[in-house]
Amino acid sequence: MSETATVFNQQLAARSAGGSTDAPPPVRHVCVVGGGTAGWMTALMLATTAYGPRLKVTVLESPQVGIIGVGEGSTPWLRGFFDGLGIEESEWMPACNATYKSGITFEGWSTKPGFQRYFHPFASMLDNMTMHQFVDNVHARLEGADVHAHPDRFFVAAALARQGRGPRARPNFPFDIWYGYHFDATLLGQFLAAKALERGVQHLQRHVTQVQLNEQGDIAHLQLDGGEPLAADFFVDCTGFASLLIGKALQTPFVSYAENLFNDAAIAMPTPLGGPIESQTVSTALRHGWAWKIPLSNRHGNGYVYSSAHCSADEAETELRRHLGLLDADVPARHLKMRVGRMENQWSRNCVAVGLSQGFIEPLEATALLFVQRTAAALVEALEQGDLGPAAQQRFNDSMRTRFENTRDYIVAHYKTNSRTDTDYWRANAENMRLSESLQGVLMTWLSRKPLAAGLKAGRFGGGYPIVSWYALLAGMGIFPDPRELQPPTSHQARHRLDAVDDFVARSATNFPDHRELLAAIPPRVGDKTLQLYLW
Incomplete structure (x- = not known):
């Protein structure tokens, strides 16, 4: 279950036990500046706090500023967001032209024979049946044995993507795949706006002409076109790359990632x-x-x-x-x-930045919306705990900084491990040595032919992504000894029957419908089959 869903479920449980909390909210009015997906998602989460209607939430949108609206993919965490709000897929997906997402195929990043294409799967309970075989074969190939170690053969999600199947199984199949979505970002923002208004969020369409600070340096009010001021206790900056509040008004420094993420x-x-x-x-x-x-x-x-x-x-x-x-x-x-990097602090004084205003790591793994969810969820948690002091701000900023840097490292690993030599761009990425200690630890451990599991579990390197993601990336890119140096495997190295893996994956995939068929009649979610995903 996602962090977002956990927060929402706790809130709903509190309400069913006797309504919203009796404690007064630490702030009574939150103004979200900027709409779009980030602004309306944040507003919805704020409107679903345990304080209920006692917390006034206003979304201020400028009619003069458009939204980017081209982000069209998500991680599986978006499922927890909608589940937590009690919004069925059959309601929001057709309204946003949405489809299901089992993972990401990477084409042409590697030139190594047999590894020019690979699939990064989202997790599945079914992976527990094939993950051991995959990891064992990866280690055997790293040791120089000529065994099959391409990730696509070992994961049901990869088969679903190849066969055009949707990742929601038929009701008689008791195993779940953790899936994401594709959607029209503009339509999603409009859908979230309608839901937020239904749940009591106020909407004001005015342009901000000035941000007025008080003597302590906090945001006192926003000056709107026509001279009208808008005051609030707390502000959320969802103004995109402009970073109108957190950047321009509060002068928070920006930390660029341009030295190892070149795309802009x-x-x-x-x-x-x-x-x-x-x-x-x-x-x-x-x-x-x-x-x-x-x-x-x-x-x-x-x-x-x-x-x-x-x-x-x-x-x-x-x-x-x-x-x-x-x-x-x-x-x-x-x-x-694109401005790739992050704000030094995403919470400054009485303002939290959410979305592009807080930072952006290029869209390779569709993490932008995930940062929106996690940041808004952390803000909701702080408000409900009633602790908005310096220590809480520091914990918040440290957590967000770690999340940004972990995600950056995983994205950088894609570029660093490419084997293309056709342009200066790809050669510069492969030659890039400005890597974090954490990413260096992942790559050095792999190249030393040692398992990653211990270091990942202990948090020594590679935080933020499970083992399946790191192994799919590095094995999928073909980071193995030269094929000419491989030797026939020993009986121990060849102990896994890949025909049994193939049969298991193929038979499991038949329990998932054609993607078009699934979209034509999206079933309601009944219960939760996720149970526990053993991700090593």
């Missing part, structure tokens, strides 16, 4: 949907970055995330159009700039 621009371009709807995001390496392909129920979302230091916007657009077969097509392209 993107192009988005939709294409028609045809054929099966795959339950996966596809990330294809291009000359100066990578292209995404995301299936929605009505179209494909496509884009190119690239480094403007290595190619121009026009060159990037031409490359994306060529990749999509749209060189001569009259399909509009939307160009975006």
Whole structure:
């Protein structure tokens, strides 16, 4: 169960036991500045605190500022958000043209024979039946044995993506796969806004002209167009890369990740949907970055995330159009700039930044919405505990900093381990030595042919991602001895029957319906089959 769902379930339990808490809220009015997915998701979570209607929540949206609205993928944590709010998939998914997501395929990041493509699966209880075989074979291949160690063969989620199946099993199958979603971000923001208004959130459409601080340096009020002030006890900055409150008004320093995450621009371009709807995001390496392909129920979302230091916007657009077969097509392209990094502190004085205003790690693993959820959930927890003092702020900021750096490391690992040599961009990524101690620990342990499990469990390196993710990445990229150096395996190294693994994965996959069939009649969620996922 996600952290977000746990918070919500605790709140709902408190209400069913006798309503909201009797303690007065530490603040009575929270103003969320900026709408979009981040702003409305935060507002919904604030409106679902144990204080109920005694906590006034206002979303202030500027009619002069648009939203980016191109993030179209999530991690499985979004499922916990909707489950916690009691919102069924059958309600929100059709409204947002949403589809299911079993994981991410990486295409062309590695040039090593047999490893040019791999799938990063989301976790499943079924993985407990095949994870040992996968990890054992990985270690055997690291030791020089010629055994199969590509991750795609060992995980049911990879089979579902290949076969166009949805990751929700039929009712008679008692095992769950932890899945994410694809969605239209603009429609999702609109859906969340409607739900927030239903639950008592106030909505004000005005433009902020000035942020007024008091003598202590806190935000006193916002000056709106027309001269009207808007005061609140606490403010949430959801103003995107502008960081109007946390950055410009409170002068919080920004920590750039540009030294080891080179991409700073993107192009988005939709294409028609045809054929099966795959339950996966596809990330294809291009000359100066990578292209995404995301299936929605009505179209494909496509884009190119690239480094403007290595190619121009026009060159990037031409490359994306060529990749999509749209060189001569009259399909509009939307160009975006990205600021990759994080605020030094995401909580400063009486303001917490959520979403792009707090920081952004490029969209490779679809973590932007996850940061929104986790940050808003941490703010809700602080408000409910009634502790907004310096120690609580420090714990909050330390936790967010760790989450950002752990995620950065996992993303950087994709680039560092690439084996392309066709452009300066890919060579520079492979040669990058500005790595954190944690990421160095992961890579050195792997290259030393030692298991990662002990170090990951002890928190010595690689925090934030489970073993299955690290092994899928490093094995999927083919980080093994040269195939010419491999030797026939010993009987111990070859002890696992891969035909039995194949049979288990194939038979398990048949319990999951065609993705289109699943989307046409999304069933209600009955109970919770997740139980406990043993992720090593």
